[in-house]
Amino acid sequence: MKYRILLVALEAELPYKQAPNDYKVVYTGVGKVNATYALTSHFGKYGSHIPYDLVINYGTAGSRKIKKKTLVDCTKFIQRDMDVTGLGFMKGETPFEQDPPFVIQQQNVEFNPIGRNATCGTGDNFAEDKSQYYGEVVDMEAYALAKVCYLYDVPFISFKYITDGADEQAHEDWEANLADGIEVFKEKVLSEIKG
Secondary structure, eight states: OOEEEEEESOTTTSOGGGSOTTSEEEEOOSSHHHHHHHHHTTSOGGGSOOOEEEEEEEEEEEOSSSOSSOEEEEEEEEETTOOOGGGTOOTTOOTTOOSSOSSEEOOSOOOOSSOOEEEEEEOSSOOOSGGGOOSSEEESSHHHHHHHHHHHTOOEEEEEEEEEOSSTTHHHHHHHHTTHHHHHHIIIIITTOOO
C-alpha cells in the first residue's frame, strides 16, 4: 500500500493542527537543499523504498505576473539561481546535465483542480527585484522537489499561494498574506483529492 506525502517548507504556511490527517505532512525547511534532504530521507536508503504514490507540495510564492491571493498549480519548474552563462550555458541550465531537462514538467499527474498552470522559478534567495525573477512564480523549494520526483519517477504536484509581488514590498506582503492561503488550499485542493 502506498501513501501521499505533503511537503511544506514552514509550519507557518500550513500549521500542523490544520494539516489533513490522511497525509504524511513534512516540513522541509527553507531552500533547495533542505527540501531535497527532507524528501529523499523519506525514500529509503538510495531510493530503495518509495512508499508514496503522490508527492504534493504546498507553499507560498511571489509573482510579478499573477495577482496576490491567487492559488496556482505549478506544472513547470526552473532553477532560477543556476547561472553559468559565463561558460555558455543558458540561465537556469545545470552544466553538463542531460537529464532531467532544463525545464522539468509535471509528469504522471492529471489532477489539477485549480486550472491555472504556472512555471515556477526556484532559487535560494527571496526574490525582491527583477534580477532574481524567472518564471511566472518564484519560490525556494519546488524545483528541488520536482527534480527528485522526476529522477525517481514519482508523481509530483505543486500548489503555490501568491503572497507577494516579488518586489521591494515582498517581505511585508508575504507576512501579511501568509495565513490566507491555508483555507484556499484546503478548500480547492485537499477537498478534491480522493482516495
